[in-house]
Amino acid sequence: MIGAMAEQRPGSPEVTDQGSSTRGLSRTTTVLALVLAVVFVSAVLAGAKILVDRNVYTDVSMGPVDAPDADSPACDAILDALPDRTSDYRSVGITEPAPTGAAAYRDSGGAELTVRCGVSAPAQYSVVSSVVSHGGTDWLRVDDATEGSDLSTWYSLSSTPVVAVTGSVDPGTALDSTVSFDGIGRAIADNTDGDAPTPRALPLTDLPADRSAASCTEFGDALADAFGAYRRVTETTAGEPIDGVAVWTAPGAEPVVVRCGVGMPESYAAGAQLTQVDEVPWYEDTALGNGSTAGVWYALGYGSTVAVSLPLDVGDTVLPQISGIIADTMVKTGE
Template sequence: MGDTNQFSRTPVYAALVLAVVLVVGVLIGARVVFERAGDQPVALPDLPAGQADSPECTGLIEDLPDSLGDFDRAELAEPAPAGAAAWSKSSTERVTLRCGVDAPAQWTEGAETEESGGVEWLPVTDPDTDLTTWYSVDRSVVVAVTAEGFDPTEELAEPVAALPAGSVERNPLPLADLDTPEAGGCEEVLAALPGEIGDYRRVEAEAPRAHWTARGLPPVVAVCGVAMPESYAPGGQVTEINGVNWFSEGDTLYALGLDEVVAVSTPPVGADGVLVALSDALKEAQ
């Protein structure tokens, strides 16, 4: 009877062993496929990069390391853009580098930079993802490095630092071309504006303008004493925030109904919080 029970269990044991082998095989197979996917050529789109073919960028690409932490240098899919390189750990985890690109719109007066490996970098975050791009802003050519959840600038600093030093021209601030014909009464308004708005901190700016910056984000700019927006007409649609009426014209917001018209430029992400803080300050100044 005991032998019969043992005999009846044998197929069960064999099936369990086979199932374990199959599971292990599937896992190993999936890992191999995943790793091979990471070895596939990386396709990079064309970007404005007027200096990508420069001798500086050509030399930089040749001097780049074969690995960045767990990321290995990857082949670029054809047609490969000039001045570009990539490293991959999987089919979705990559670090990319572009040399000779234009400075980003965030490179304005007061933009917050950080030093890494002797290079001054401007970080720019993508509000829709965890991607960050670091731009070198103290070299003769601008180098852009993009990664997700990983800061590769320290490991890339040595070849980037070998580039000739240079000063990258800053972009004008938003609303820089707005005239201020009614700026005479703006002193109290500017004094009432907050020193901080969320992650933004106020930096020095020439009256009647105010300017706030935050790491990796576009600036917030307020200009006091501007003319009424041309597209506004009595009865036009406005949004009331804490007692201040805001009118939108393109990318510019106007605070109306106050002693002075104030124009504001703010990033789309977090704009509500910025307008709430500014509304409270503007209302207090009246």
């Protein structure tokens, strides 16, 4: 009976293991195909990344600059200690002929970040300059005031040799918000022991006074606390009081300095070209200090001559306000 029940009935399909074997083979083939596809895609992506990296992380071209200490042993040590990466920036080569004491980085978008060791302290470094500490090193931010430029350079000022780091920034953005200066700062702090650079005196403080000038008290009292982004300061960064001049500062910029009761510069002569700003004629002394983007203007025709030192890109903001104060507080002489 049992044997009869086990017999296959006529017309019924034959029962074998062929179906399960076929299904197993199909699954194996599918898995292999998926693995090969993943390997292929990974290889394509890896190749694409290599190609992109070669096109993005290219060498940076850097021209020569005044860097008297670039070939010093300290600069060699600093460059050797620089990090391979900082934030999104990766160390890259420099196009030959490469300047001495230089290094370069690029980010994933191709933006450049350059490092120059052994440069001179910037002309913008004065007794009212504010510094920021990163990686045990004090940094001074100097934004390029040239119209259309997006460059910002940060100078190490804790010791010598001085290192300059330059990169591009969006308007109103500080370079240290997109680039970590900690690794670069540590490389400098660990390999320098020279004296820190000495800050410069404020502009206009060396001008001769005009002893015959009328009192400047009313004019000085009327000066504003701010000019746009500039805020008035009454002490140096060392805490010493500022006397004889009025000073306004802004991040990354040279100060605005005003002094009343000065003599005219040697460059001025009768018939010199003047610029009328509202009711006040101004004479511009076109001689710029080395590395500085600040010019000096002299207001004429009133009881006292007023000199203003200011970055060239803020003249349209500052001079009209100063002109108004002069016209309101001084007697017009017409001279």
